[in-house]
Amino acid sequence: MFKGKTFVLTGATKGIGYHIAQNLSKNNAKCIFISRSQEDLDRLRKDLKKSAKHHQYIALDVSNELKVKELFQQIGTTFSCIDGIVNCAGTFGAIGKFDQISPTEYLQTLQVNLMGAYHVCYYGFSFLQKAPRGKIINFAGGGATSAFPCYSGYATSKIALVKLTENMSIEYPSMDINCIAPGFINTPLANQTLAAGDKAGSFYEITLQMINERGGVDVKYAVELVQFLLCEKSNGITGKLISAPWDEWHSTIFQNKIKDEKDFCTLRRIDDKYFKIVETNT
Secondary structure, eight states: OOTTOEEEEESTTSHHHHHHHHHHHHTTOEEEEEESOHHHHHHHHHHHGGGGGGSEEEEOOTTOHHHHHHHHHHHTTTOSOOSEEEEOOOOOOSOSOGGGSOHHHHHHHHIIIIIHHHHHHHHHHHHHTTSSSOEEEEEOOTTSSSOOTTOHHHHHHHHHHHHHHHHHHHHOTTSEEEEEEOOSOOOTHHHHHHHHGGGGTHHHHHHHHHHHTTOSOOTHHHHHHHHHHHSGGGTTOOSOEEETTTSOTTSHHHHHHHHHOTTTTSOOOOOSSSSOOOOOOO
16 A cells, blocks of 8 residues: 555554554555654564564654654765655653643643654655645644643643644645544553552542553554555545544545545534524424
8 A cells, every 4th residue: 555655654563653663564555663662662563573674774853853853864864755744653651630730841742742743744744745734643632622630741741742833834835734532542651540549639530540441442443544644545534623533434425524524524613603503402
């Protein structure tokens, strides 16, 4: 499916990113896999087996602007263009009520989740513009569309990332730039909640139950949506926040609706003037 395509994937060695890396490799893409841990990258390389040789494995922290800039300078010596960027790197960061989180801890969460994605998009943008139709996929998360108490840094960073995505899509209509809401998936992020204990509020018990019951949303929905949004079938879908497990994004009806209705699958204020709650009798 992706033969001849080149993608950059951050957060490539854990959680959702790991499964996306497996899928892109299986579908013959050339990838630049990014992770903070060289050990995890070595493990990914081993797991990919025969296809591993087609990819590059870069250890860096995407929140470090200088390192990301240097990375794309290095990429420029090998690749003339990049077909897509998928930003999976993220963290819950500091967990707790407002007065339990220092400004430094709060800012660090935004630095990773928001600015990390921003850095990769910014320094990779010129490469995307050389592709026939560049693709960017960012990941939203808990708190982007509803309250997420005790995770304010995380929620704030994800809301900002959704709006950055939409604004970029309007500024660059020749590209497809979208956000995915993956659902509550059992990933290593859950360990941050368990470590926080009571500071996580009610989400601690929710997380514990998910782990004990092996519940949560199947990661396959996020992987399949990434695959769709990177392929030519999705051309023209841009500026949207799409739920991997709940939206019927695989249907032609949904795809036409998301292209035609500019406010559909976006964040808007319900105000009884432009965006009203429609009550139905059941």
